[in-house]
Amino acid sequence: MRTILIPSALLVVALSGCAAATAAPPASTSTGAVVTLQSCGLDLTVDSPPRQAVTLEQGATELLLALGLGDRLIGTSYLTDAVAPEYADAYADxxxxxxxxxxxxxxREAGPDFVYSMRASAFAADAVGDRAELVDLGVPAYLSANDCEDPDLVADEVGFDQIFAEITDLAAVFDVESRGTELVGEQQAVLTEVADAAPQAEGLDVAWIYSTINGAPIVAGNAGLPQTLTELAGAGNAFEDLDAQWSETSWDEIAQRDPDVLVLADLSRGLTGDSADDKIATLRSDTVTAQLSAVRSDQLVAIPATEMDPSVRSINALAALSGALVEYAEVDK
Structure with missing residues (x-):
């Protein structure tokens, strides 16, 4: 048995092939060159396709790059993880x-005609400021529906419908609807492939480990994207009873639940214990965790941390998880 460390972007290509699917319905309405839409309760009007967009964190930047809009970006910020290889060259520009x-x-010095973030914290007073103030200045400010300023506006379930709606929104704003339809279709094809493979993973329990705080592991509960990915791939979340996106637990608790598979966040910020390799080394050297079934069977899946949040790359995490679970299920037969 081997640890799965396959670059997940390659799995998407392998799974999607040449299949196509119908895109999600647009979440915006367009009249000529004008696009009107609502973003986390704020009405936005974009009079013409932006030419000087600024993205405020990595997820927003990578989505626009996936739409082929690198030449429309005049600024970005807040790189939280390694840029996906397929976007690296465009990101560098x-x-x-x-x-x-x-x-x-x-x-404001950069002079954007459109601002976009997947995180509400970007629009805090100590960051770029309130979105409504930007809109009053004539700069549409789009925020992902997965992290609205008002938590009551965020859907209870994190899934691909929201991601596809966001892709469709941004494609309409930038007048690249055909590329948006193509991108959504590519990802929907992967969802179909995963759904077909999901029955093979039934009966497997998965625990997602993000990082540690003072030695205590942080695991995925039932309120975030990892729960959705686990369900789509056909497995169960060993910590489904935790009503949180991520929650602190103990290694003893993980040992008691003894999941079949461990999914390890691969963080590239450089702190000790952040990388998947560091996590694997710790798991194998500790007397408690070395006895976990997933460690003894080497059923460990490394996934970039960025892909564990809703984004254009979330489909990569799903493909990587599904591929690993199918492999492990075959071995366990």
Missing amino acids: VPVLADQYPTAEQL
């Missing part, structure tokens, strides 16, 4: 406004 979020002054 985008000016970085700040290591984390830019200030309101830095943003």
Whole structure:
């Protein structure tokens, strides 16, 4: 048995093939060159396709790059993880406004005609400021529906419908609807492949480990994307009873639940214990965790941390998980 460390983007290509699927219905309405839409309760009007867009964190940047819009970006910020290889060259050409979020002054100095983030924290007072203020200045500010300023506006279940709606929104805003339809179709084809393979993973329990705080592991509960990915892949979340996206637990608790598979976040920020390799080494060297079934069977799946949040790359995490579970299920027969 071997640890799965396959670059997940390759799995998407392998699974999707040449299949096509119907795109999700647009979440926006367009009249000529004008696009109107609602973003986390805020009405936005985009008079013409943006030419000077600024993205405030990595997820937003990579989605626009996936739509082929690198030449429309005049700034980005807040790189939280390694850029996906397929976007690396285009990302390198985008000016970085700040290591984390830019200030309101830095943003206005850049002169954007559109601002986009997948995280509400980007629009805090100590970052670029309130979205409504940007809109009043004539700059549409789009925020992902997965992280609205008002938590009541966020859907209880995190899934691909929201991701596809966001892709469709942004494709309409930038007048690249055909590319948006193509991108959604590619990802829907992967969902179909995963659904076909899901029965093979039935009976397998998965625990997702993000990082540790003072030695205590942080695991995925039932309120985030890992829960959705686990269900789509046909397995069960060993910590489904935790009503949280991520929650602190103990190694003893993980040992008691003894999941069949461990999914390990591969963080590239450089802290000790963040990388998947560091996590695997720790699991194998500790007397408690070395006895876990997943460790003894080497049923460990490394997934970039960025892909564990809703984004254009979430489909990669699903493909990687599904492929690993199918392999493990075959061995366990």
